[in-house]
Amino acid sequence: MSAILPPAERLWWKHPLDRVEGTWIAIALIWCLTMFAMMVGWHIYGTQNLSTETYKTTPELFTKKSQAMVDKYTVRTETADNIPVVAPPAGADVYLTARLWNFWPILELEKDKTYRLHLTSMDYNHGFSLQPVNINIQVVPGYEHVVKITPNKSGTYSVVCNEYCGINHHTMVSRIYVK
Amino acid sequence: MTSTTYRTCPRSGLQFESQAEKLMIVNAVTAVVALLVGGILAIGVVLTRWPTVHWLAADTFYMVLTAHGIDMLIFWIIFFEIAVLYFCSSTLLRCRLATPKVAWAAFALMLIGAIMNNVAVFQGSSSVMMTSYVPMMAAPTFYLGLILFAVGALIGCFIFFGTLVIAKREKTYQGSVPLVTFGAITAAIIAVFTIASGAIILIPTFLLSVGVISAVDPLVYRTIWWAFGHSSQQINVAAHISIWYAVAAIAFGAKPMSERVSRGAFLLYILFLQLASAHHLLADPGVSTAWKVVNTSYFMYFAVLASMIHGLTIPGAIEVAQRAKGYNNGLFEWLRKAPWGNPVWSGVFISIIGFGFLGGISGVMMGTEQLNMIIHNTIYVPGHFHATVVVGTTLSFMALTYFLIPVLFRREMINPGLAKLQPYLFGFSMYFFCLVMMGAGTLGVSRRHWDMAFNGAPMAYEWPGAAYLLMGLVGIAGISAILGGAIYIYITVGSLLWGKKLSAGNISANFTPIPPTAPTAAAQSYGSAGFAAPGTFVLAMVFLVSFVLYYFINWKYLSQVWGLS
Numbered sequence: 001m002s003a004i005l006p007p008a009e010r011l012w013w014k015h016p017l018d019r020v021e022g023t024w025i026a027i028a029l030i031w032c033l034t035m036f037a038m039m040v041g042w043h044i045y046g047t048q049n050l051s052t053e054t055y056k057t058t059p060e061l062f063t064k065k066s067q068a069m070v071d072k073y074t075v076r077t078e079t080a081d082n083i084p085v086v087a088p089p090a091g092a093d094v095y096l097t098a099r100l101w102n103f104w105p106i107l108e109l110e111k112d113k114t115y116r117l118h119l120t121s122m123d124y125n126h127g128f129s130l131q132p133v134n135i136n137i138q139v140v141p142g143y144e145h146v147v148k149i150t151p152n153k154s155g156t157y158s159v160v161c162n163e164y165c166g167i168n169h170h171t172m173v174s175r176i177y178v179k
Numbered sequence: 180m181t182s183t184t185y186r187t188c189p190r191s192g193l194q195f196e197s198q199a200e201k202l203m204i205v206n207a208v209t210a211v212v213a214l215l216v217g218g219i220l221a222i223g224v225v226l227t228r229w230p231t232v233h234w235l236a237a238d239t240f241y242m243v244l245t246a247h248g249i250d251m252l253i254f255w256i257i258f259f260e261i262a263v264l265y266f267c268s269s270t271l272l273r274c275r276l277a278t279p280k281v282a283w284a285a286f287a288l289m290l291i292g293a294i295m296n297n298v299a300v301f302q303g304s305s306s307v308m309m310t311s312y313v314p315m316m317a318a319p320t321f322y323l324g325l326i327l328f329a330v331g332a333l334i335g336c337f338i339f340f341g342t343l344v345i346a347k348r349e350k351t352y353q354g355s356v357p358l359v360t361f362g363a364i365t366a367a368i369i370a371v372f373t374i375a376s377g378a379i380i381l382i383p384t385f386l387l388s389v390g391v392i393s394a395v396d397p398l399v400y401r402t403i404w405w406a407f408g409h410s411s412q413q414i415n416v417a418a419h420i421s422i423w424y425a426v427a428a429i430a431f432g433a434k435p436m437s438e439r440v441s442r443g444a445f446l447l448y449i450l451f452l453q454l455a456s457a458h459h460l461l462a463d464p465g466v467s468t469a470w471k472v473v474n475t476s477y478f479m480y481f482a483v484l485a486s487m488i489h490g491l492t493i494p495g496a497i498e499v500a501q502r503a504k505g506y507n508n509g510l511f512e513w514l515r516k517a518p519w520g521n522p523v524w525s526g527v528f529i530s531i532i533g534f535g536f537l538g539g540i541s542g543v544m545m546g547t548e549q550l551n552m553i554i555h556n557t558i559y560v561p562g563h564f565h566a567t568v569v570v571g572t573t574l575s576f577m578a579l580t581y582f583l584i585p586v587l588f589r590r591e592m593i594n595p596g597l598a599k600l601q602p603y604l605f606g607f608s609m610y611f612f613c614l615v616m617m618g619a620g621t622l623g624v625s626r627r628h629w630d631m632a633f634n635g636a637p638m639a640y641e642w643p644g645a646a647y648l649l650m651g652l653v654g655i656a657g658i659s660a661i662l663g664g665a666i667y668i669y670i671t672v673g674s675l676l677w678g679k680k681l682s683a684g685n686i687s688a689n690f691t692p693i694p695p696t697a698p699t700a701a702a703q704s705y706g707s708a709g710f711a712a713p714g715t716f717v718l719a720m721v722f723l724v725s726f727v728l729y730y731f732i733n734w735k736y737l738s739q740v741w742g743l744s
Contacts, residue, residue, distance in 0.1 A: 002434050003358040003424040003441075003496075004271055008696040010354045012438035020495060020710040021440050021488075024719055028487040031723065032480030035543065035730065039472055042549050042734075047742045050552055052471075054464040079637040106638075114742070119464075124315045125397060127556050127625070131640055133740050134623040136555035138462045140397050141314065145464030150742030158640035160633075162556040162625035164308050166315070167237055170630040173638050 050137065050147065057144040059122045066095030066118075070105055078106055078175075085177070093118060093146075096159075098126035098139045100166060103159050103174035110179050114150045127162035130176070136162060151178040183275050187691070189684040191429075191586045194691060198279035199269035199342075203262040203587060205286060207580070210258035211671055213293065214573075217250035218664045221657065229654025230631060230647050237629040241306040244627065246297060248309035252568060253328070253411070254293045259576050260366065260418050261289070261335040266587075267363035267421065268342035273690050274351045277341030281334060288331030296324030308627060310408060313384060313395045322385035326378065333374045336367045352693040358435050358442065359428070362421030365445040370414045372453055377407035398465050405456035413452040415568060416486070417445065419530070419575035423493045426527045426575075429582060430518060433500035436492050436711065444492070447485035451477040458542075461551035468548070475546050483543060490535045491719050495712035502711075510714040522598045526578025529606035530571055537613050538566030540726050550733050553740065556627075558653075559620020566613040569660075574606055577667050584671065590678030598670050605663025612656035619649040621736075 009015060043049050073092075074084040084105040088094050090113035097104045099122035109115060119128055121141040128137040137147065161172035184197045223243040226234040235243060269276045276282060298320065299305045305317035343364070346352060356364070380403040386392045424441070427433040435441045457474030460466050477483060501513030518524050541563040545554045554560065584592050592598055624631060624646050631650065633639035710716055
């Protein structure tokens, strides 16, 4: 009998298990169930779970809401393109637009405060890659993804686009300031 | 019944039907050509991502990266897999291939599709990456090429199923099909599901590209595309694990420890492996938590369980066979005395270890819903899939090729000294390549990104120095692996062109049925503590400990990032 020949015993499924196999299957199964429980358990006890709150949106609709936020909370502008820096209050709805090839606007948040971050794309798929924290979220056009974020350290963070979006993909970087 | 002939290979005892043999040869040779193209493109990819070299311009880089992904992941692997399917049905069951004319048509469709897609990419307006996420659009021939290729591959799967029916009807074997054929059936079932998913999403996208329909929803596209994109990697897993079983049988005369366990594990693949397309949607909007958790874990990690079972039973079967030959000292004499100079075996062994430790463990990390957030779209992802698809699948296919050169291609291998070295050079370079990519990904470095220095960006981010160092090592390891790949192509193509011709063996107009196998002797008396394969069990425990430690290290890392809810 060999793996490239038909099994010798016609009733091969009645062949007894070797002890080494039985033991390993039991151990592996316990580990698999542990990993499953860990993932479910983190939703109950963990503090890093990606929200699934999502709405269908359009570029016009989203721009209107984010423009209202920018008009209300802009504290200064940065870079040659005068990208507004907005400092919304804790708990506020914060709108971040990804588009070819920048993020708009720049955010200024407070440490240990929670914000409702709304993400969408105006055109292609983009990536929200927060560095150096290394949190990565997909940004899909037509969908408004609301993620509750709570920065836990102050500093200057970068948002890198990490979904390929065309020739100037590598210039698509922005900032989030945390005070 | 069509008239055909059967050749019994004097070197292996395998019986090749002439039509099936020709089809295996053309499919395998085309696969190697795709590997050659993909390998040349890999030079451009790694030399651009190596920060101090940063070779290609951005537009060329993205074009080359798109072509590299498609030529390697789709064309190289699937052409080779069609050859493997024909081998596992026609050759292992000593049966004529069903509808050889249709099989030639399927090959022609696949070839036309592959060329059409490559032409579209190299024309430069289809640099959309392998994933081609809408609404970013490629040329219509990009999608049409993939669709034609997929139709050809689907026909190939049905020819495989048809051949199984013929073997059963003409009674070329008795009882159940061999385990390796069973694994190939698993691969073919998964392939049908995969290709159907590909058709469901690529046909509308093709219609969108020619203006027949006005939109394809980006999220629907991602969901269905990954049922094709991820599942196609599951075909590979089933195929290369079948090859591992085959090589264990060929190189050691090993028999499966228990048919029930190994086939049960393949059955788990059929039932649960497809759910893993959810791995790619964990960081997406619009998909519920319950959906993510259930699917990303293959229900409850049942496919991981299956892989852990194969990871034990294959080396375990080899250990039992080696101990029976007298290599019975200590825990590892059976392994030390393995034929390390035979590239068929060394390639498979390096593949098993790398697939398990590097590909398997990292895959579970990325596929854990919350841990995915610290990995998604970083270069950790290509680090993972080069461990599964290159170390796992490609290296297994290379090892199998060394067996097939004298057996199927009837040539003496040129330069056996170099062939002996090749799996080590290629395999260990890839191990290192994967590790440094995962390291850079842990630091956040993006995949599919032309310039980590963000030249021209007003708010450039500065990656830590370690990220630059690791990406430099990615370049060095990548070039070293490409060299290993080049040696494989040199040996394979060189043997076909200049290798000494070997005798074909007896040719007959009729097949010789597989004689019934003698029942096995009573339970093994080797091993220790009632364990037939104690050495393998120790290796498995080393694997488990690494797995558990790395798993919780990642949770620790996740617990320190910003709160998300």
